[in-house]
Amino acid sequence: MREPILQKWYLASQSHIDGLKLEAYLAELGSLVLEKGWEGKMRRQVLGAKMKVGQTFADWACDTQNINAILSQAASTFAVDDKQLKNILDAGLVLQQDLDTEPVLSSDLNAWIAEVKGCDDHLRFKATRMQTLINANRESLHSKTKGKVGLADRLTTLKPSLASRLSSPPPVTVQKCPPLTDGEKTLLDLHNGCRRCRQFYIGHRTLNCDGVFPDAATYRTLTQADAVVQAAARGKTLKVKREPATAAHTKSKDILSMDYEESESDPDGYVLPPLTVPHLYVDVTLSGPSISEFPIPVCSLLDIGCPSIVISDKLATKLGLRRYPLPVEEDNLSLLSESPLSCQEYVKLKVSSGDGNWTSSVVRAKVNVGLCIPLILGMPFLASEHILIDPEQRTAVDKRTGFNLLNNPSYPPRQWKPEWVTPPPTPKKPKHKPLEQEPIPFSRSTELPVSVMLDVKNRIDELALQKLLQDEDARLKTKHADVFPVRLPDNTDDLPDNILH
Structure with a gap:
C-alpha cells in the first residue's frame, strides 16, 4: 500500500475496503492493479516457453514453473497441469539431440526435471573440459612453434605485402602548412618573429630555429591581434602611435604599415584590443x-x-x-x-x-x-x-565530447587517378617464309655441311617412298577394278531382290 495510487484508492473507500473479506479484497485489488487480459498473456508465455542458448535448464524450468504457479493461485482455469507442463518443457529444450541419444523415461514432473538437470550439468561439464583441453593444446602448440608459421597458416595467410595493401587504409597525404604571404612576412619581421615556427617575439630567427612548422589543420593567417597577444604574453606592450589630424581625411593605411612602440615599463600592462572582432x-x-x-x-x-x-x-x-x-x-x-x-x-x-x-x-x-x-x-x-x-x-x-564546431578537422583533397592513356599498338610478329621460298644460304665452301646432306638424303628417301606407294596403289586399283568401282550407285532400286541372307 505504499504506492500513491493504492493509498488514494484506500482513502477514497476506506470503510468499504475494511469490511471486505480477503478473497473479495484481493479480487478488487487485482482489478485495480493488473491489466486486462493478464491471465491470457501469462498462459501464452508458459505455452511458448523456449530455452535460450547458454541458459541452464534448472533456471529456465524454475522460471516457467513460477509463472504457472502464479496462474494456479490467481487464475486456475488458465494454468496447465504437470503432464502438460512436462510436455511444454520437453518441447522447448535446446539439448534435444543429446536426450534422444540417452532418453529420460521418468513420468513424474519433478523426477523428470531432476534427471534432465543432471544431463544438462553433465553436458556443460564435458563442454567446459573440452574447451580447457583445446586451450591447453593451442598454448602448447604455440610454445613449441616459437613463432613458426604452420602449413595451414601459410596457405591461408596472405603475404605481408599483399595483406598490407588489402588491410591498410590508403595513404593519407600529409597536409602542409600554407606558405607565408607578403603581409605575414612583413608582420613577422616588424615584430621580431620567426618565419619557421611563425611566432612573435620568440627570441630567435629562421636560421637558428629549433621548432617545427605549425599544424596545418589549426593554422590561420597571422594578424596584428596575434602579435599583440603574443607580445603581452612575453611581457611586452605595444602602443599605436597617434596619427596627425590631417590623416583622418586620407585613405586608411594598411595595418602592417603602422608604427608601434614597445614599452616594458608600463605598470598596468595594458594591451590595446582590436576595435572589431568578427561574429562566430x-x-x-x-x-x-x-x-x-x-x-x-x-x-x-x-x-x-x-x-x-x-x-x-x-x-x-x-x-x-x-x-x-x-x-x-x-x-x-x-x-x-x-x-x-x-x-x-x-x-x-x-x-x-x-x-x-x-x-x-x-x-x-x-x-x-x-x-x-x-x-x-x-x-x-x-x-x-x-x-x-x-x-x-x-x-x-x-564539453561532453570535446568536438569543436568552429574548427572542424580539415580533410586531405581527393586524389584523382591519372587520365587513361591509350597504349601503343602491339607490333606484329614477323612472318616467316616457307623453306622453299627462302634464298639459298651463302656458303664459302663448295661442299655442303654434313647435317645438310643428311637432311637432303632423308627428304629424298621420303619422296621415293611416297612415289612407290602411289604406284602400288594405282596398280592394285587397276588389277581389281571390279572390286573397286569408280562410282557407287545413287540408289538401290536396280539391285536384285531374289537374294536371301
Missing part, C-alpha cells in the same frame, strides 16, 4: 520532411546574447518543418533599437555539423519573417548542448 559563424546541416536527399548546408550565427533560437520563415518553409503556435508570453524578442521582433510560431529541428560527426538533440526555434540570417543559435542551444565558447581562441567546444 558555424556551418551546419539541417534536414526536414521536404528534404528527400542530403541535408542542406546552412550558415548559422552563435549568439551568446540572444535568449532564444530563431530561424527564418524562408528556411523553415524550405525544410518543410511542422509549425506549432507560440505562447503569447514567449513573443518577447526585440532588436537593439528596442523595436519588437515578432514571432508567432516555433518549429522543432536537429542541428548537425558540416562533416556529420556531431548532432544536437531536438531543439525548438522561433520562426521570424524577414530574419537577416537563416539561423541564430542562442543561449538555449548553447546551454542544452553544453557548448563552451572561447572568443580568444575562436572555438565552440562541446
Whole structure:
C-alpha cells in the first residue's frame, strides 16, 4: 500500500475496503492493479516457453514453473497441469539431440526435471573440459612453434605485402602548412618573429630555429591581434602611435604599415584590443520532411546574447518543418533599437555539423519573417548542448565530447587517378617464309655441311617412298577394278531382290 495510487484508492473507500473479506479484497485489488487480459498473456508465455542458448535448464524450468504457479493461485482455469507442463518443457529444450541419444523415461514432473538437470550439468561439464583441453593444446602448440608459421597458416595467410595493401587504409597525404604571404612576412619581421615556427617575439630567427612548422589543420593567417597577444604574453606592450589630424581625411593605411612602440615599463600592462572582432559563424546541416536527399548546408550565427533560437520563415518553409503556435508570453524578442521582433510560431529541428560527426538533440526555434540570417543559435542551444565558447581562441567546444564546431578537422583533397592513356599498338610478329621460298644460304665452301646432306638424303628417301606407294596403289586399283568401282550407285532400286541372307 505504499504506492500513491493504492493509498488514494484506500482513502477514497476506506470503510468499504475494511469490511471486505480477503478473497473479495484481493479480487478488487487485482482489478485495480493488473491489466486486462493478464491471465491470457501469462498462459501464452508458459505455452511458448523456449530455452535460450547458454541458459541452464534448472533456471529456465524454475522460471516457467513460477509463472504457472502464479496462474494456479490467481487464475486456475488458465494454468496447465504437470503432464502438460512436462510436455511444454520437453518441447522447448535446446539439448534435444543429446536426450534422444540417452532418453529420460521418468513420468513424474519433478523426477523428470531432476534427471534432465543432471544431463544438462553433465553436458556443460564435458563442454567446459573440452574447451580447457583445446586451450591447453593451442598454448602448447604455440610454445613449441616459437613463432613458426604452420602449413595451414601459410596457405591461408596472405603475404605481408599483399595483406598490407588489402588491410591498410590508403595513404593519407600529409597536409602542409600554407606558405607565408607578403603581409605575414612583413608582420613577422616588424615584430621580431620567426618565419619557421611563425611566432612573435620568440627570441630567435629562421636560421637558428629549433621548432617545427605549425599544424596545418589549426593554422590561420597571422594578424596584428596575434602579435599583440603574443607580445603581452612575453611581457611586452605595444602602443599605436597617434596619427596627425590631417590623416583622418586620407585613405586608411594598411595595418602592417603602422608604427608601434614597445614599452616594458608600463605598470598596468595594458594591451590595446582590436576595435572589431568578427561574429562566430558555424556551418551546419539541417534536414526536414521536404528534404528527400542530403541535408542542406546552412550558415548559422552563435549568439551568446540572444535568449532564444530563431530561424527564418524562408528556411523553415524550405525544410518543410511542422509549425506549432507560440505562447503569447514567449513573443518577447526585440532588436537593439528596442523595436519588437515578432514571432508567432516555433518549429522543432536537429542541428548537425558540416562533416556529420556531431548532432544536437531536438531543439525548438522561433520562426521570424524577414530574419537577416537563416539561423541564430542562442543561449538555449548553447546551454542544452553544453557548448563552451572561447572568443580568444575562436572555438565552440562541446564539453561532453570535446568536438569543436568552429574548427572542424580539415580533410586531405581527393586524389584523382591519372587520365587513361591509350597504349601503343602491339607490333606484329614477323612472318616467316616457307623453306622453299627462302634464298639459298651463302656458303664459302663448295661442299655442303654434313647435317645438310643428311637432311637432303632423308627428304629424298621420303619422296621415293611416297612415289612407290602411289604406284602400288594405282596398280592394285587397276588389277581389281571390279572390286573397286569408280562410282557407287545413287540408289538401290536396280539391285536384285531374289537374294536371301
